[in-house]
Amino acid sequence: MHSNDRSEQELKLLQLHFIGKILAGFTHESKNYLAIINESVGLIGDMVQMGKSSEKDLSEYLQIVRSVEDQIKRANEHFRALNRFAHRMDTELSSFSLNESIEELIALLTRFAKQKKIALIKNFQEDLPSLFSNPSLLQFIVFSVLDEGLLTLEKDSRITIETAGADHAVQIKIIPEGNVQTMESEVPSVPHEVVEKTIKQLNGNIVREGTGKTFIMLPLTAS
Amino acid sequence: MKQAGIKVLIVDDEVALANTLAQRLKMRDLQVETVYNGEEALSRLMQEEPDVMVLDLRMPGMQGMEVLKEVKKTHSHIQVIILTGHGTDKEEEEAKMLGGFGFLKKPADIETLADKIKDAFREKCTRTP
Numbered sequence: 001m002h003s004n005d006r007s008e009q010e011l012k013l014l015q016l017h018f019i020g021k022i023l024a025g026f027t028h029e030s031k032n033y034l035a036i037i038n039e040s041v042g043l044i045g046d047m048v049q050m051g052k053s054s055e056k057d058l059s060e061y062l063q064i065v066r067s068v069e070d071q072i073k074r075a076n077e078h079f080r081a082l083n084r085f086a087h088r089m090d091t092e093l094s095s096f097s098l099n100e101s102i103e104e105l106i107a108l109l110t111r112f113a114k115q116k117k118i119a120l121i122k123n124f125q126e127d128l129p130s131l132f133s134n135p136s137l138l139q140f141i142v143f144s145v146l147d148e149g150l151l152t153l154e155k156d157s158r159i160t161i162e163t164a165g166a167d168h169a170v171q172i173k174i175i176p177e178g179n180v181q182t183m184e185s186e187v188p189s190v191p192h193e194v195v196e197k198t199i200k201q202l203n204g205n206i207v208r209e210g211t212g213k214t215f216i217m218l219p220l221t222a223s
Numbered sequence: 224m225k226q227a228g229i230k231v232l233i234v235d236d237e238v239a240l241a242n243t244l245a246q247r248l249k250m251r252d253l254q255v256e257t258v259y260n261g262e263e264a265l266s267r268l269m270q271e272e273p274d275v276m277v278l279d280l281r282m283p284g285m286q287g288m289e290v291l292k293e294v295k296k297t298h299s300h301i302q303v304i305i306l307t308g309h310g311t312d313k314e315e316e317e318a319k320m321l322g323g324f325g326f327l328k329k330p331a332d333i334e335t336l337a338d339k340i341k342d343a344f345r346e347k348c349t350r351t352p
Contacts, residue, residue, distance in 0.1 A: 028281070031308040031329065032237050038330040039243040046250050046333075067239060117283050155284060 011198065014190050018143050021189075025111040026082050033075035040068045081107040088135040093222060096135045098163055098170050099124045105139045105146075106161065112150055118178070119158040120146070128165050133202050133222035141199055141206070144190035145174045145214045151189065154179040169204075172216040180212070229344045232273035233257045234264040234290065235306070236282040240329075244277075244336075251337045261285030268298055275324075275343045277336070280307040280314060288317060295322040300351050302343035306331060 044064055047057060081104045088101065106120050113120045131138075142161075149159045157178020164171050192208070199206045204218035231253050235241040238259055245255040256273065258264050262285050264276070276294060280287035291303050305318050308329040315326045324343045327336060 035329040036240045042333055043243055043247050114283050
């Protein structure tokens with residue numbers, strides 16, 4: 001097999017792993033929403049069966065209904081993030097907001113961060129121009145850096161994700177803060193050379209500092 | 224055996240889920256307390272021991288399996304039922320090996336859970352002199 005084909009295949013496999021991880025986190029969250037709705041509806045059923053109908057009970061019914069509505073609202077936002085994430089792959093190049101694409105990635109990774117008690121902090125420049133690039137590949141690159149942080153940082157750490165405009169470009173700064181685990185088995189899920197090759201496809205570049213900070217530079221137009 | 228005397232501790236990081244489940248089990252004459260992470264569960268054991276613990280697996284910080292291991296090391300008579308949304312066969316096997324009494328998947332039927340808790344309490348009574 002030609003080496004280009006091999007690296008293309010490797011990238012595809014790593015992207016599948018990325019999508020699989022996003023789906024695992026998504027289904028976990030979704031099941032939680034459904035479980036809460038299930039118990040809330042069950043509780044209403046229990047109360048009806050017990051003939052609870054005093055004024056105090058009615059206000060409790062309303063409280064449960066509001067809790068169900070809240071869960072449905074949260075689930076809906078979560079579904080929207082996945083839907084937008086999936087549609088990022090519709091076309092190779094498109095015009096999109098950098099902040100929105102990173103925000104939806106963070107929403108889909110929050111479950112993993114919460115599991116490890118790692119806070120994902122957003123610090124976005126509000127008035128960034130739109131990018132014309134490959135949003136799906138960009139999300140894959142940002143995921144690779146965040147995933148490495150989530151894997152290697154100890155509990156109660158934080159990762160700040162900053163965006164800023166530069167001359168005809170944008171910069172994404174990822175700053176991990178906390179103790180790093182020293183387990184030898186914890187290797188990045190996406191090898192650095194794959195991330196570097198991928199960012200080059202978007203005419204951008206990535207710089208990793210010894211302190212763990214990562215800088216991703218991306219031109220406003222990839223082509 | 225008086226079921227009203229059964230003390231249950233629910234350990235789940237989903238606060239709304241833990242509280243609603245507790246309310247429903249209380250309606251079935253069980254004494255139920257809730258905590259929202261593994262560390263809190265272990266420190267609660269020092270104050271008041273439940274008969275049965277209903278334990279989630281995936282939680283921020285200390286995971287359910289670590290809690291189960293610790294409970295069985297220090298309070299082996301407490302019966303632990305795993306209640307998880309994402310348990311695999313391997314995890315079910317591991318929980319059994321560690322001394323877990325039961326393994327249920329969310330959403331579990333409330334009567335099934337209540338019956339399991341009563342079975343776990345009976346098991347505790349036969350093991351505790």
